[in-house]
Amino acid sequence: MKLEITPQGVIAGSIPLFAGHPARDLLPIDSIRETVERVWLEPGVTRLFNYGAEQGNPELIDFLVERLRRAEKLPVARENLMIIGGSTWGVDMISDQLTRAGDVVLTDAPSYRDALHIFRDHRLELRDVPIDGAGVVVSEMERMLRELKAQGRVPKFYYVVPNFQNPSGITMPENRRRAIIELSQRYGFLIVEDDVYSDIRFEGELPPSFYALAGGENVLRIGSFSKTLAPGLRIGWLIGAAERIADFVGGGVLTMGGGANPFTAAIVAQYCRSGEWEAHVRWLRGQYRDRRDMALEALASAMPASVAYTRPAGGYFIWLQLPRSVRVDDLAERSREQNVYFAPGTGFFVEPDAGLHHLRLSYSFLPPEDLHAGIAVLGNLIRQMSR
Amino acid sequence: MKLEITPQGVIAGSIPLFAGHPARDLLPIDSIRETVERVWLEPGVTRLFNYGAEQGNPELIDFLVERLRRAEKLPVARENLMIIGGSTWGVDMISDQLTRAGDVVLTDAPSYRDALHIFRDHRLELRDVPIDGAGVVVSEMERMLRELKAQGRVPKFYYVVPNFQNPSGITMPENRRRAIIELSQRYGFLIVEDDVYSDIRFEGELPPSFYALAGGENVLRIGSFSKTLAPGLRIGWLIGAAERIADFVGGGVLTMGGGANPFTAAIVAQYCRSGEWEAHVRWLRGQYRDRRDMALEALASAMPASVAYTRPAGGYFIWLQLPRSVRVDDLAERSREQNVYFAPGTGFFVEPDAGLHHLRLSYSFLPPEDLHAGIAVLGNLIRQMSR
Numbered sequence A, B: 001m002k003l004e005i006t007p008q009g010v011i012a013g014s015i016p017l018f019a020g021h022p023a024r025d026l027l028p029i030d031s032i033r034e035t036v037e038r039v040w041l042e043p044g045v046t047r048l049f050n051y052g053a054e055q056g057n058p059e060l061i062d063f064l065v066e067r068l069r070r071a072e073k074l075p076v077a078r079e080n081l082m083i084i085g086g087s088t089w090g091v092d093m094i095s096d097q098l099t100r101a102g103d104v105v106l107t108d109a110p111s112y113r114d115a116l117h118i119f120r121d122h123r124l125e126l127r128d129v130p131i132d133g134a135g136v137v138v139s140e141m142e143r144m145l146r147e148l149k150a151q152g153r154v155p156k157f158y159y160v161v162p163n164f165q166n167p168s169g170i171t172m173p174e175n176r177r178r179a180i181i182e183l184s185q186r187y188g189f190l191i192v193e194d195d196v197y198s199d200i201r202f203e204g205e206l207p208p209s210f211y212a213l214a215g216g217e218n219v220l221r222i223g224s225f226s227k228t229l230a231p232g233l234r235i236g237w238l239i240g241a242a243e244r245i246a247d248f249v250g251g252g253v254l255t256m257g258g259g260a261n262p263f264t265a266a267i268v269a270q271y272c273r274s275g276e277w278e279a280h281v282r283w284l285r286g287q288y289r290d291r292r293d294m295a296l297e298a299l300a301s302a303m304p305a306s307v308a309y310t311r312p313a314g315g316y317f318i319w320l321q322l323p324r325s326v327r328v329d330d331l332a333e334r335s336r337e338q339n340v341y342f343a344p345g346t347g348f349f350v351e352p353d354a355g356l357h358h359l360r361l362s363y364s365f366l367p368p369e370d371l372h373a374g375i376a377v378l379g380n381l382i383r384q385m386s387r
Helices: A029-040 A045-049 A058-072 A086-098 A113-121 A138-150 A174-187 A242-249 A252-257 A262-273 A276-302 A328-337 A368-385 B029-040 B045-049 B058-072 B086-098 B113-121 B138-150 B174-187 B242-249 B252-257 B262-273 B276-302 B328-336 B368-385
Strands: A081-084 A104-109 A125-132 A157-160 A190-194 A219-224 A236-239 A317-321 A358-362 B081-084 B104-109 B125-132 B157-160 B190-194 B219-224 B236-239 B317-321 B358-362
Touching: A029 A045, A029 A262, A029 A276, A029 B029, A029 B045, A045 A262, A045 B029, A058 A081, A058 A236, A058 A262, A081 A086, A081 A242, A086 A113, A086 A157, A086 A190, A086 A219, A086 A236, A086 A242, A086 B086, A086 B252, A104 A113, A104 A138, A113 A125, A113 B252, A125 A138, A138 A174, A157 A174, A174 A190, A236 A242, A252 B086, A252 B113, A262 A276, A262 B262, A276 A317, A276 A368, A328 A358, A328 A368, B029 B045, B029 B262, B029 B276, B045 B262, B058 B081, B058 B236, B058 B262, B081 B086, B081 B242, B086 B113, B086 B157, B086 B190, B086 B219, B086 B236, B086 B242, B104 B113, B104 B138, B113 B125, B125 B138, B138 B174, B157 B174, B174 B190, B236 B242, B262 B276, B276 B317, B276 B368, B328 B358, B328 B368
Parallel strands: A104 A125, A104 A157, A157 A190, A190 A219, B104 B125, B104 B157, B157 B190, B190 B219
Antiparallel strands: A081 A236, A219 A236, A317 A358, B081 B236, B219 B236, B317 B358
């Protein structure tokens, strides 16, 4: 079942703990409005309403290249980056251009549900590798690669959300990243790094990206403004080797329709170049950290000791492990009666049953009182059900 | 070679007769700016910056459904229509969801080059059927279907631009549409009707759409605001049977990213509901009719009698047939030396050589003086080359 999140809020009185959306009150609507005013004053504003360059808004490309060079010391150039219509566009375009039906794709168990959905739409054969508290277990990945190789098969790519993973909130440390890059070179597959949460970092440092560690070879890295500005603008970016980016830019979709939305890309470019985006990101970190803290406090007081959960250092999500006596589908049914909705673990695995005792909570979208109330309802139900 | 159409115009001094873009001075920039002002005043404007409903902006859906019922007496309901990110999105999504590599797709010879590009990206096997002055030749299509059937194959769909075709400008009459629907039922394939030019009608009436003639069964019809408002907003629509639309709306791409750009869709919705769009379309028809007339006058005075060309009753394009002694690649090379660029016929056929004596001119984008000058250059070259 899919709840509609209406303009007035979610269905009257319900608590959607599943919603991985930015909080409404954290969207900088007034700043976007002022930004649009400035866009109208740009020379050549007319071009924003015609077909745009296939690679995307040039000013936004320049801004992002400069930021990657400055903040990550990443030796990228214009030809390594293109603007896309949100991370979704990236995942879809990569699947379109680099795979055909029946190809194998590796993911984590659990992995991001909606990306699995896109891969299934492309009729890809998904294999997921278990994670622990530090992300995917490398020895398990190697075992799977050997197994595939014995069948004469090689995955097309490994899809991973490396930082503050959706759904687990876990960040993969550098040594695992290096080990996976080594496997990708040995077995010959690409790494698709869906890195949309890295700017929502509450504490600590992030390891270098797969892209950085691999020297830009055979890694495609996706970024997005959806989590740090506004999903409704539908703007993100893709980084890769120059020849791969050129292939995407020269594909039929971009040749026919031009680049990612020229008007909203220009709004984002203007917002970034004024310095507002980076200031907003710094502010957002504190806001989402407070929400993460509230969610963890609520969990600490509401959950029985038999429930384990992650403590993410960034991002939007917490991943819960239920006692073996509690099935997540039963819990979902009973929480629905109290108007509390969450994302059952079953959606995040290639084999749904592997998620029968897991669930994902999102602390990004809900007002604090709903977050508390929803978690309290779940805690009570789990206590009752695990008796 | 691909020319960049820069904010300052096309590469200094050149004449891009290939550009199938709306003319810059016909984009209603000031009205769009005023429309955006009204969008900020909408209740619940915040929702436009979060993830949007998968089916697309509800007000725009309602507007389009009402317009189709009113203007075409088409018995469509909300569940028959979804908002898409331009016609490109429609062609790509249909290819993604309804085909797999190796499937056969029928098109016209010639057909829209960039759609062929998208089909090739999906590794579809393209078969094109010759057209005459009234569109695709039905007996040839039937011959091809029989030939395919003998190999145990059925096309997945027939892709057609039925009104003011890109590249020929030709409109297919009702009797052919009915005959093709009959074939689609007999052989079991879908019809994908890319109908982005029907509102740019200069004279006469258009036949009912394939969608209307087939009673909405097994036809997907694509519409767009790119030709009648502004390509840079990236908004169009798709009409089909309710269960097909539900399949698209429930796909991974829309589940992950939400519906087509919520902000620009709201701008389009506001512009449509105020009545401005239909008024703008009426005005545009006169503007593009004048340009079509100028192009035909220029052709009449510049071209030798050995050159045949179409006289479109709408749309953006004229299709030229060169004398057999003139190859289009030679002409392109020589016209390039004079900074005149056009779209060679070779790009519009499955077998490029079939277009060796054809070319497409666009009269939509260029100022009248460039249109005249460019056509004069081509006429002179053709005269010289066919001596």
